[in-house]
Amino acid sequence: MILSWVDGQPADGLPVHDRGLAYGDGLFETIKVVNGRPELLDRHLDRLALGCERFAISNDLAALHSQIIAFSAALGDGVAKLVLTRGDGKRGYGPPAVCRPRIILMAAPLPDYPAEHFEKGVCLYPCATRLAEQPALAGLKHLNRLEQVLARAEWQDSAFAEGLMRDTSGRVVEAVFSNLFIVNSDVLLTPSIERCGVAGVMRGELLERARQAGVETQVCDITLGQLLGAEEVFVCNSLYGIWPVRQLETRVWPVGPLTRKLQRLVADLSSNT
Amino acid sequence: MILSWVDGQPADGLPVHDRGLAYGDGLFETIKVVNGRPELLDRHLDRLALGCERFAISNDLAALHSQIIAFSAALGDGVAKLVLTRGDGKRGYGPPAVCRPRIILMAAPLPDYPAEHFEKGVCLYPCATRLAEQPALAGLKHLNRLEQVLARAEWQDSAFAEGLMRDTSGRVVEAVFSNLFIVNSDVLLTPSIERCGVAGVMRGELLERARQAGVETQVCDITLGQLLGAEEVFVCNSLYGIWPVRQLETRVWPVGPLTRKLQRLVADLSSNT
Numbered sequence: 001m002i003l004s005w006v007d008g009q010p011a012d013g014l015p016v017h018d019r020g021l022a023y024g025d026g027l028f029e030t031i032k033v034v035n036g037r038p039e040l041l042d043r044h045l046d047r048l049a050l051g052c053e054r055f056a057i058s059n060d061l062a063a064l065h066s067q068i069i070a071f072s073a074a075l076g077d078g079v080a081k082l083v084l085t086r087g088d089g090k091r092g093y094g095p096p097a098v099c100r101p102r103i104i105l106m107a108a109p110l111p112d113y114p115a116e117h118f119e120k121g122v123c124l125y126p127c128a129t130r131l132a133e134q135p136a137l138a139g140l141k142h143l144n145r146l147e148q149v150l151a152r153a154e155w156q157d158s159a160f161a162e163g164l165m166r167d168t169s170g171r172v173v174e175a176v177f178s179n180l181f182i183v184n185s186d187v188l189l190t191p192s193i194e195r196c197g198v199a200g201v202m203r204g205e206l207l208e209r210a211r212q213a214g215v216e217t218q219v220c221d222i223t224l225g226q227l228l229g230a231e232e233v234f235v236c237n238s239l240y241g242i243w244p245v246r247q248l249e250t251r252v253w254p255v256g257p258l259t260r261k262l263q264r265l266v267a268d269l270s271s272n273t
Numbered sequence: 274m275i276l277s278w279v280d281g282q283p284a285d286g287l288p289v290h291d292r293g294l295a296y297g298d299g300l301f302e303t304i305k306v307v308n309g310r311p312e313l314l315d316r317h318l319d320r321l322a323l324g325c326e327r328f329a330i331s332n333d334l335a336a337l338h339s340q341i342i343a344f345s346a347a348l349g350d351g352v353a354k355l356v357l358t359r360g361d362g363k364r365g366y367g368p369p370a371v372c373r374p375r376i377i378l379m380a381a382p383l384p385d386y387p388a389e390h391f392e393k394g395v396c397l398y399p400c401a402t403r404l405a406e407q408p409a410l411a412g413l414k415h416l417n418r419l420e421q422v423l424a425r426a427e428w429q430d431s432a433f434a435e436g437l438m439r440d441t442s443g444r445v446v447e448a449v450f451s452n453l454f455i456v457n458s459d460v461l462l463t464p465s466i467e468r469c470g471v472a473g474v475m476r477g478e479l480l481e482r483a484r485q486a487g488v489e490t491q492v493c494d495i496t497l498g499q500l501l502g503a504e505e506v507f508v509c510n511s512l513y514g515i516w517p518v519r520q521l522e523t524r525v526w527p528v529g530p531l532t533r534k535l536q537r538l539v540a541d542l543s544s545n546t
Contacts (some may be wrong), residue, residue, distance in 0.1 A: 006289065016286060016379055023419065083289075106290065130407075147409070149366050152365075152366035168407070
């Protein structure tokens with residue numbers, strides 16, 4: 001499967017002068033496609049629109065929406081990765097007065113994760129790479145991802161399905177390609193992403209569905225001690241849903257009841273979008 | 274002038290699956306070329322090699338050196354921008370087990386800065402965008418440059434030739450596309466770049482030449498108060514050399530004697546590399 005589109009046309013290359021390459025000047029979304037339909041598309045587009053606004057990248061969201069729909073239909077089942085860059089530029093950081101953003105869509109197979117991750121949970125690798133605190137970029141899924149690249153390169157042992165990332169002050173923030181939640185006394189908590197971290201679409205969907213189901217939720221700072229003391233821990237993203245966390249260093253957790261309930265709550269995404 | 278090479282061959286495109294686009298997973302160098310010869314090439318290659326080591330990107334520096342020499346000869350006079358990425362990857366942050374780095378060389382004209390910048394000095398725009406503190410990336414000229422893009426977009430008024438950047442703790446670090454120095458009691462000081470900032474090749478060359486000329490130098494943390502209280506201030510990079518700073522907000526400086534001396538000290542770069 002090597003389907004890719006550039007600006008709506010089948011293509012597998014882009015100009016060397018694209019600012020996405022030069023500076024990571026752009027955003028991306030990783031969209032699960034099932035039966036030709038993109039899941040959680042509105043949330044993906046909302047995050048992208050927020051990023052465009054913060055970076056002052058012009059965009060035509062209606063056209064983008066149409067492209068993703070058409071690409072997903074062509075893809076069938078898989079992952080549609082969307083990259084939106086500021087487009088071509090000359091040398092120098094300053095954005096061109098008139099810029100023509102570039103839209104790249106790339107297909108990949110759905111990841112082949114072991115069913116055990118979902119059923120029994122995963123071990124988290126304790127990453128040494130920290131997330132820098134940068135409110136101007138926090139929350140966005142932008143193209144400056146060296147911290148995640150360095151963190152993911154820290155382990156090769158497949159015993160670890162994900163890695164825990166903390167910020168430079170030591171707070172728990174997220175996992176390398178997932179958001180993180182903890183449960184304490186029936187309250188669902190997830191770290192604030194005001195300073196760093198990604199506002200995952202599954203994180204947003206989960207917070208909304210949990211509240212609708214009567215679960216109390218809190219978005220707040222979480223220390224490593226709070227994480228280790230939590231009754232339940234899980235990670236989530238838009239491709240795999242929810243994986244319970246069963247181990248971090250010497251701390252071991254059983255799969256908790258709220259984690260199981262939330263897994264069921266987001267099992268039917270494709271029928272709702 | 275639209276000369277560009279990819280992996281040593283004339284080309285103006287690269288695959289959409291390059292990790293430089295996906296994550297900013299790579300490094301760059303901006304090299305001044307005069308009469309077909311790249312200036313400060315050893316320093317550029319040393320910084321690139323350090324980046325490759327920190328990111329575990331394999332590289333063949335001898336081959337890279339040959340490519341830059343050949344590209345510079347073809348260019349004549351201008352700027353050779355080198356981008357080195359980790360090469361193609363599949364979806365996911367983890368670097369491929371075997372990666373084949375990609376080398377992109379792009380030509381641009383020498384920037385046409387007003388002579389006044391060099392002679393009378395420049396005004397600095399006080400950027401609101403701060404540099405996040407991330408020791409894992411500090412010093413390197415990597416492809417994650419959204420902070421610089423956002424900072425440079427803060428002003429359009431050509432009265433400001435550069436912008437001052439501070440870190441999230443308020444320390445003075447550098448300018449958007451330059452390093453910064455201050456002079457106090459005949460001592461030359463420049464901010465530490467252990468937490469953030471770029472180890473500019475001109476910064477390195479200047480520190481070495483100043484020491485050789487008997488000037489005391491210090492690399493240390495510098496507060497905004499120290500900057501405003503300094504006797505002389507200047508910015509530097511490998512393309513324009515040294516620009517005196519003549520104004521930051523309400524503070525005005527004359528062009529100082531050490532700044533003038535250092536301008537002369539680095540006037541002859543092309544004959545020494």
